[in-house]
Amino acid sequence: MAKEVTSRSENYSQWYSDLVVKADLAEQSAVRGCMVIKPYGYAIWEKMQSILDGMFKKTGVQNAYFPLFIPKSFFSREAEHVAGFAKECAVVTHHRLMNDPEGKGVIVDPEAKLEEELIVRPTSETIIWSVYKNWITSWRDLPILCNQWCNVVRWEMRTRPFLRTAEFLWQEGHTAHATAEEAEAKANEMVRVYADFARNVLALPVIVGHKSPNERFAGALDTLTIEAMMQDGKALQAGTSHFLGQNFAKSFDVQYTDKEGQQQYVWATSWGVSTRLMGALIMAHGDDNGLVLPPALAPIQVVMVPIFRTDEEHAAVIAKFEQIKKDLEALGHSVKIDDRDTLRPGFKFAEWELKGVPVRLAMGARDLQAGTVEIARRDTLEKETVNIEGVETYIDNLLVDIQKGIYDKAVKFRDDHVEKCDSWEEFKEKIQTGKFLLCHWDGTAETEQKIKDETKATIRCIPVDSYVCEEEGKDIYSGKPSHRRVVFAIAY
């Protein structure tokens, strides 16, 4: 029987696409560059949402919702911001359809042309700041800490499931503060939330750092990022948090009266993560048998597959499963008994592996006799048979183990693929083999651009927690003096 998933070694990108489809996460939709997220894939996204949302709320952030459509004129207020998005927007020009008088089908009613076009949001800064203007008049109104879960549309020229789709789901937080310090602290706090989430829930060992000016968000003074490494050694920007300074406040004239009675512009941040996190998860942990979900994220943590010949055996196994299920649920775990009687056990094993369920139990006549159950862990594919007594405690511990195992494996992989590099010749060669290279950089956009032109590698970040390397040296390309190393990699 042929493998469902193409081997990674052949073509990583093909492997990834196959995995997305075969694991029942998503499929291509009829709309260019968009995808249909299927129930199983969406359950994973929902879980991400609920965990993240809880983390946001602990920092005082509240959810809100702003319109999908943004009047075109809003975009003309922040020049730098628009430069970053104008090229890739979907624009609504009409509001009505009509029957084609010439023949079949419907056409856009030319009478229904909008006076002002509406832009389908590529991000909501402009509309949110036009609203914030009315919300903020006094220092007592600050800070404003809002987040919205929504979809956005960017008419990308090239799309890829979960990593870059024309429409994607995300959350975008937008905050307004009285002082620069407070805003910067918030941007920093939120990137920490992302890093914690990535490491503890997604088991992704991300690198936290600042973006170089070239790679910054349009309109930001500083962009913080979490950068993850995929199994082909390429980088994926998994989340960003921006310190926007007073750019948006000035463009949208958002001022407050301070305690001294002076008019002041507010300071802003924005931060977001998207369904791209799903892509990160798949590419970082998946193997040739399919998805590997960390227990903290898995919508189903334990799946149970009964093996039986007769109705009596079936009933006995299911009864045992029900008991274990109850015990596991009492410990807060999500469990599924796969009681489909039309499929053979081997098929179910393969299917649940494809879907990445962390722990699988199998029980048949043999086990009923012996009072045991077979436990398989998805991350290592190891199987063992344990006594049914106290199995819930065993699984409880096993899930913790698996979570740690997946993370540790990813950390090891990353550490094995990060190295210092001080020779330009070596750089050109090694960067193509899927490595993060820690190199000196003279801090100029020119050098960064030249390196990008010659090798496609970009500065992923100037790290602030892992791989921090403050030391004197010479720029790898220009030879000019440098005070620290930065992370170079080829990115998705």
Add this chain to the structure above:
RNA sequence: CGGGAUGUGGCGCAGUUGGCUAGCACACCACGUUAGGGAUGUGAGGGUCGUCUGUUCGAGUCAGAUCAUCCCGACCA
């Protein structure tokens, strides 16, 4: 938008220099035997070949146009 490629049942493909009722594997449906790692036998159903126009006695096959998709760039979370 530049370079390359592809459109044939649900998915993946074959279909030669135009020729007869468009084929294969998988999936689907029915029945039987099976069930500890993606079972198997028999039978059944489903496509008008992306779209339009042309050439021809005859077009999935040739020509033109058009639409769509994919890959490689530029752009980007």
